[in-house]
Every structure is written in C-alpha cells, then in structure tokens.
Amino acid sequence: MSLIVANGLTKTYTTGTVRVEALTDLTFTIDRASFVSFIGPSGSGKTTLLNLIGALDRPTTGRLLVSDTDIATLDRRAAAAFRGRTVGFIFQEFNLIPVLTAYENVEYPLLLVQHVAAAERRQRVLALLDAVGVAGQRDKYPDQLSGGQKQRIAVARALVTNPQLVLADEPTANLDRANAALVMSTMRRMRDTLGTTFVFSTHDPRVMAEAEIVFRLEDGRLMGRDIAGAAA
Numbered sequence: 456m457s458l459i460v461a462n463g464l465t466k467t468y469t470t471g472t473v474r475v476e477a478l479t480d481l482t483f484t485i486d487r488a489s490f491v492s493f494i495g496p497s498g499s500g501k502t503t504l505l506n507l508i509g510a511l512d513r514p515t516t517g518r519l520l521v522s523d524t525d526i527a528t529l530d531r532r533a534a535a536a537f538r539g540r541t542v543g544f545i546f547q548e549f550n551l552i553p554v555l556t557a558y559e560n561v562e563y564p565l566l567l568v569q570h571v572a573a574a575e576r577r578q579r580v581l582a583l584l585d586a587v588g589v590a591g592q593r594d595k596y597p598d599q600l601s602g603g604q605k606q607r608i609a610v611a612r613a614l615v616t617n618p619q620l621v622l623a624d625e626p627t628a629n630l631d632r633a634n635a636a637l638v639m640s641t642m643r644r645m646r647d648t649l650g651t652t653f654v655f656s657t658h659d660p661r662v663m664a665e666a667e668i669v670f671r672l673e674d675g676r677l678m679g680r681d682i683a684g685a686a687a
C-alpha cells in the first residue's frame with residue numbers, strides 16, 4: 456500500500472524575472488514501511504523534494520499525496536498539524552534548539568504535538584538516546600556536542616513521536632562508520648517494528664546500500680529507479 460504518491464509533480468521558484476524549475480514532472484510511488492533513497496548531484500532537487508513530501512513547501516503543479524493527504528491543499532496551520540502527527544525530520548544541519556539540552560531537544564516534539572504523559576515521554580526519550588548511543592550526553596547543550604553527537608540526537612528527535620514517515624537529508628554525513636551503522640540499524644529496527652517509512656536524500660554509499668529502492672534525480676528530473684541495487 457502506497458504512503459507517498461506523486462503524479463506530474465513540479466516545483467518552480469520565481470525571483471523577480473528569474474524562473475527556476477527545481478522539480479519537473481516527477482511521478483513515483485513509495486510504499487509504507489519502505490527504505491528509499493533519492494540520490495543525485497548537488498542541485499538535482501533532492502532537498503526540494505523532501506521539503507514537499509514533508510509539507511514544508513507546496514508543489515507548483517501536479518499532485519502529491521502523503522498518507523492520503525493532498526499536500527497542495529494544506530494551509531500553514533494544517534501543514535504544521537500534518538507534520539506533527541505524520542512526519543519526523545532529520546536535517547543535514549541538525550536544527551537542534553541551542554537553549555535546550557539533548558534530552559529536551561528529543562522531548563520537544565512530544566510537548567508540541569502529542570498528549571503524552573510525562574512518564575511515557577521520559578521513557579521514550581531515554582530509550583532513543585540510548586539506542587543511538589548518546590545517553591551519556593543527555594544533559595549537554597548542542598554547543599557542547601560533536602557533530603556526530605548532534606546528528607544522533609537529531610535522529611532520536613525524529614523518531615520520538617513514532618511517525619509514519621521519516622525524511623532524512625544526509626543522515627550519516629557527520630558520522631564515522633561505526634556510528635553510521637548504529638544510526639541506520641536503529642532506523643531499520645523502527646521500520647521493522649513500527650512500519651515506519653524512511654526516505655533519504657544522500658550521497659553516502661552506506662545509506663544507498665540499506666535502501667530497497669533508489670531513485671536517481673538530475674536537474675530536477677527523475678532519471679531512474681533501482682531496486683535492491685539492480686536497475687529497474
């Protein structure tokens with residue numbers, strides 16, 4: 456069953472008299488509980504696409520359904536509510552809140568969008584911090600953490616609401632081999648136990664190797680689709 460359906464998806468930006476088509480006529484589907492990567496050179500449209508799927512932006516033309524929701528129909532408030540109940544984000548630049556500790560950063564989405572009792576919040580946060588190997592950093596602030604530690608905390612924050620969908624922009628970019636493997640195994644475990652769908656934008660062969668489907672983008676166009684490493 457499909458979680459994401461794109462049909463003729465196009466995104467155009469206009470600045471003054473300059474018009475840039477970031478995505479052109481993309482058509483694809485992504486099933487629930489999938490591990491999927493979008494790959495391509497810088498400027499190919501990967502991040503733009505993740506922003507559309509996550510309702511951070513709206514398509515110019517075409518249709519994009521995510522969990523049976525038409526993204527183009529969402530106003531700002533509805534988009535925020537949709538993100539809160541459906542999507543977890545892992546950003547390349549972490550986007551941790553500097554005045555919150557690691558624990559508080561992971562807990563924050565639960566405070567925003569879900570009525571979760573304090574005891575359950577604590578259990579979820581501590582379990583995820585342990586799962587990604589940063590339980591010992593729980594009381595530190597982002598400026599006291601390494602890049603790899605920040606990335607793992609960002610992963611825990613994305614997973615804490617048990618979202619249907621996690622969008623990850625270069626999730627292993629700041630991790631060494633061991634920590635990248637730890638993060639990927641945590642995400643795969645979430646997929647296997649909760650049916651979470653993971654969609655990655657990546658240049659990392661380690662992430663591509665985990666993906667069941669790899670979509671190739673170039674200049675905003677879908678150039679190919681590989682299944683389990685074999686061309687399709």
